[in-house]
Amino acid sequence: MGAFGHYLTGHFATLRLEFWALFVGGLANGVLYGMVAVGYTLVYGVLRLINFAHSEIFMSGGFAGYFVMKSMVGNAVPSGIASVGLIVLGIIVGGVVGAVMATLVERVAYRPLRRRRAPALAYLISAIGASYFLYNMAGKEFGRVPISMPQPYINHPIFHIFGAPVQMYYVIILLAGAVMFLTLDRIVAKTKLGRSIRAVAQDAETASLMGVNIDRTIVLTFIVGGALGGAAGFLFGMGTGVSNTMGFVPALKAFTAAVLGGIGNLRGAMIGGFLLGVVESLSVVFVQAAYMDVVAFGILVAVLLFRPTGILGERLGRSA
Amino acid sequence: MKRVFANAHVKRLFSAIAAMAVLELMTGPPGSALSPTAGFTGSFGEASSFFGLFRTQRWVVFLFIALVMFAIWTTWLTWGEQVRTATSKAMSVPRAATHTRPVRWGMVLVLLVVALLLPRLITDPFWQAAMVEQIAVYVLLALGLNVVVGFAGLLDLGFVAFYAIGAYTTAWVTGALPTAAPFGIHFNNFYAIPIAIALAMGAGIILGAPTLRLRGDYLAIVTLGFGEIITIFANNLYGITGGSQGTNTIPHFSLHVGPIKYLWGLTPVPYYYLTIVFVILFLIGFKLLEHSRVGRAWTAIREDEVAAESVGINPLKYKVMAFAIGASTAGFAGVVTASQSNTIFPSSFTLQFSINILVLVIFGGMGSITGVVLGAIVIQTGSMFLLHSPPAGYQPQDLYIYLGALLVVMMIFRPAGLVPSRRRHREIGLAEKGEGHMNEVLTGDTP
Numbered sequence: 001m002g003a004f005g006h007y008l009t010g011h012f013a014t015l016r017l018e019f020w021a022l023f024v025g026g027l028a029n030g031v032l033y034g035m036v037a038v039g040y041t042l043v044y045g046v047l048r049l050i051n052f053a054h055s056e057i058f059m060s061g062g063f064a065g066y067f068v069m070k071s072m073v074g075n076a077v078p079s080g081i082a083s084v085g086l087i088v089l090g091i092i093v094g095g096v097v098g099a100v101m102a103t104l105v106e107r108v109a110y111r112p113l114r115r116r117r118a119p120a121l122a123y124l125i126s127a128i129g130a131s132y133f134l135y136n137m138a139g140k141e142f143g144r145v146p147i148s149m150p151q152p153y154i155n156h157p158i159f160h161i162f163g164a165p166v167q168m169y170y171v172i173i174l175l176a177g178a179v180m181f182l183t184l185d186r187i188v189a190k191t192k193l194g195r196s197i198r199a200v201a202q203d204a205e206t207a208s209l210m211g212v213n214i215d216r217t218i219v220l221t222f223i224v225g226g227a228l229g230g231a232a233g234f235l236f237g238m239g240t241g242v243s244n245t246m247g248f249v250p251a252l253k254a255f256t257a258a259v260l261g262g263i264g265n266l267r268g269a270m271i272g273g274f275l276l277g278v279v280e281s282l283s284v285v286f287v288q289a290a291y292m293d294v295v296a297f298g299i300l301v302a303v304l305l306f307r308p309t310g311i312l313g314e315r316l317g318r319s320a
Numbered sequence: 321m322k323r324v325f326a327n328a329h330v331k332r333l334f335s336a337i338a339a340m341a342v343l344e345l346m347t348g349p350p351g352s353a354l355s356p357t358a359g360f361t362g363s364f365g366e367a368s369s370f371f372g373l374f375r376t377q378r379w380v381v382f383l384f385i386a387l388v389m390f391a392i393w394t395t396w397l398t399w400g401e402q403v404r405t406a407t408s409k410a411m412s413v414p415r416a417a418t419h420t421r422p423v424r425w426g427m428v429l430v431l432l433v434v435a436l437l438l439p440r441l442i443t444d445p446f447w448q449a450a451m452v453e454q455i456a457v458y459v460l461l462a463l464g465l466n467v468v469v470g471f472a473g474l475l476d477l478g479f480v481a482f483y484a485i486g487a488y489t490t491a492w493v494t495g496a497l498p499t500a501a502p503f504g505i506h507f508n509n510f511y512a513i514p515i516a517i518a519l520a521m522g523a524g525i526i527l528g529a530p531t532l533r534l535r536g537d538y539l540a541i542v543t544l545g546f547g548e549i550i551t552i553f554a555n556n557l558y559g560i561t562g563g564s565q566g567t568n569t570i571p572h573f574s575l576h577v578g579p580i581k582y583l584w585g586l587t588p589v590p591y592y593y594l595t596i597v598f599v600i601l602f603l604i605g606f607k608l609l610e611h612s613r614v615g616r617a618w619t620a621i622r623e624d625e626v627a628a629e630s631v632g633i634n635p636l637k638y639k640v641m642a643f644a645i646g647a648s649t650a651g652f653a654g655v656v657t658a659s660q661s662n663t664i665f666p667s668s669f670t671l672q673f674s675i676n677i678l679v680l681v682i683f684g685g686m687g688s689i690t691g692v693v694l695g696a697i698v699i700q701t702g703s704m705f706l707l708h709s710p711p712a713g714y715q716p717q718d719l720y721i722y723l724g725a726l727l728v729v730m731m732i733f734r735p736a737g738l739v740p741s742r743r744r745h746r747e748i749g750l751a752e753k754g755e756g757h758m759n760e761v762l763t764g765d766t767p
Contacts, residue, residue, distance in 0.1 A: 116752050133721055137345065143352040252544065
């Protein structure tokens with residue numbers, strides 16, 4: 001006990017010192033996980049399925065953003081209004097490409113099976129096949145080594161929070177995430193599209209009797225989820241670089257976040273994302289950085305063991 | 321525009337052209353980060369021989385193939401039903417003939433003799449090695465995954481983790497790892513077999529028990545994560561696993577029973593025979609399992625879990641059992657591979673591997689033992705052929721693109737696989753008619 005006690009005291013001292021710096025970094029990562037988790041949760045809501053190809057939608061957004069930055073950012077790092085414009089452009093392009101990819105995946109890997117009323121296992125296999133195909137195809141076309149993205153901004157600390165510097169990159173992610181989450185929340189709660197998504201999630205058969213076009217709603221759900229996933233891919237790629245396998249680990253964590261918040265629950269996915277990002281970031285104090293992915297996996301298994309419905313519970317098709 | 325696409329002919333033509341465009345990209349030259357468009361322009365614009373007649377650009381050839389495909393497709397929709405009934409009528413006679421017991425045993429005997437004579441017929445060293453490492457071992461792995469995916473209807477995407485457990489156990493038991501072998505004794509590889517099976521099975525139970533209580537797709541994602549975690553541990557626990565370098569001092573199988581002394585490994589052929597013996601043992605075991613009480617319980621759970629539960633079957637118990645049996649088969653295969661190659665390192669245990677095995681099962685036919693064996697032989701021989709004598713422009717990594725596409729194509733056009741299990745075929749048919757409880761997925765507003 002003595003040795004272990006020392007271990008804990010020592011690490012808690014480090015934790016107290018580093019807390020806010022780790023918290024900010026973790027929260028920024030968490031926002032990205034949340035953005036991807038929303039895609040899982042939305043598709044799960046309408047189809048009762050995990051969209052395994054979502055990791056490649058994330059990747060496609062990353063590559064789209066990379067190519068935009070590569071052609072737009074010159075030798076000098078842009079600043080000010082140019083910087084903001086480039087980032088907004090990157091988010092939009094990443095989102096659009098993500099949405100297009102999501103639609104294609106739905107068309108090719110899901111819709112033929114839906115037409116045939118295939119069993120659930122077939123969907124999972126088809127989605128895995130699509131995911132595998134896409135990331136290997138990206139490897140063939142764009143190379144299989146990670147590439148760093150030209151930076152459209154200067155990554156200096158913007159302000160300090162409890163003595164911890166908050167870098168530009170984190171500010172961008174937090175701002176973009178806040179805007180997107182609020183918009184999405186309002187779309188699902190207030191608009192006609194949101195109403196039809198919720199109706200299909202609650203009871204597809206009744207919804208179709210009430211005049212909801214199910215096929216259209218499913219496609220639009222993929223588009224919304226894909227747009228967020230693609231935008232997240234660009235934001236992630238700005239910091240970490242892009243590669244054909246970039247989607248794998250973040251998507252696994254985003255899925256964990258979706259389960260953590262309660263799958264099918266939109267706000268749950270966001271909160272699960274923040275929580276996972278922060279916990280994972282703080283865990284660096286206690287375990288080696290190499291085991292950070294193991295922590296997220298441990299959380300996934302623990303949630304499935306002790307509270308499989310997640311923090312907020314599985315709530316399909318409620319407005320919040 | 322919308323009206324044009326509503327036309328079924330236009331839709332089919334568009335699908336055929338799109339499919340060919342994708343195929344064009346798949347077979348085309350690669351690009352890179354520096355020239356991201358090279359792959360695309362090359363795939364469509366590169367010169368190519370038009371079936372040996374004249375030279376033209378690739379897109380012309382593929383457009384031609386797309387048009388031919390469209391023509392066949394359209395004709396098939398008109399005449400397909402007649403053709404299908406005619407062939408099934410014609411096939412029913414030979415099929416009935418092969419379904420008698422003596423004929424089937426005769427076929428099994430012939431296949432056995434062919435399998436045993438194969439090393440005499442194929443003497444090329446590349447193919448002799450491939451027969452062991454890439455075909456026989458993969459047949460074993462596919463048989464194991466078939467229990468999980470085929471019999472129990474569960475998706476396991478981290479099969480490689482159990483294979484890695486088997487391989488590392490072999491290294492541990494034979495004293496090839498930095499960590500001390502059990503009791504300080506360097507055991508013979510044969511002793512690794514029960515230990516590896518037990519450890520892989522234990523890992524399967526630990527992972528399966530919490531996950532299998534929940535929805536089926538949670539298992540898929542948890543196993544996917546587990547496959548990745550195992551590699552992280554293997555890479556970082558330097559003192560135990562040897563880190564990213566792994567180990568290359570695993571001994572070969574050897575036998576010391578009284579006066580008999582034999583060491584495997586001088587050529588691939590003895591390993592071939594050893595693996596074939598293992599494959600046959602597993603084949604018999606799984607065939608018996610399929611029709612046993614356990615096998616029938618799996619079928620019942622797969623078809624309708626609620627109904628199965630109501631007649632006293634504990635779904636969790638049988639699912640965990642299937643998962644653990646699959647895991648232990650992978651662990652066993654790990655022993656064979658580790659012994660045969662003497663080397664293990666973490667980077668060989670990848671997601672690619674898990675997916676590769678899944679493709680063998682899906683292509684052959686989930687739940688059909690004959691199908692899975694055949695699928696494994698066909699796919700692995702094909703991929704080895706591509707590796708051995710690649711066509712112009714083919715890179716080794718392109719294989720994975722084909723395998724991914726194959727999964728999607730199989731699910732769309734032939735979900736029951738090449739040699740469908742009769743039971744599975746019927747189930748999918750029933751599910752498509754809306755019967756049974758395999759359908760949890762929204763089917764949309766289509767008839």
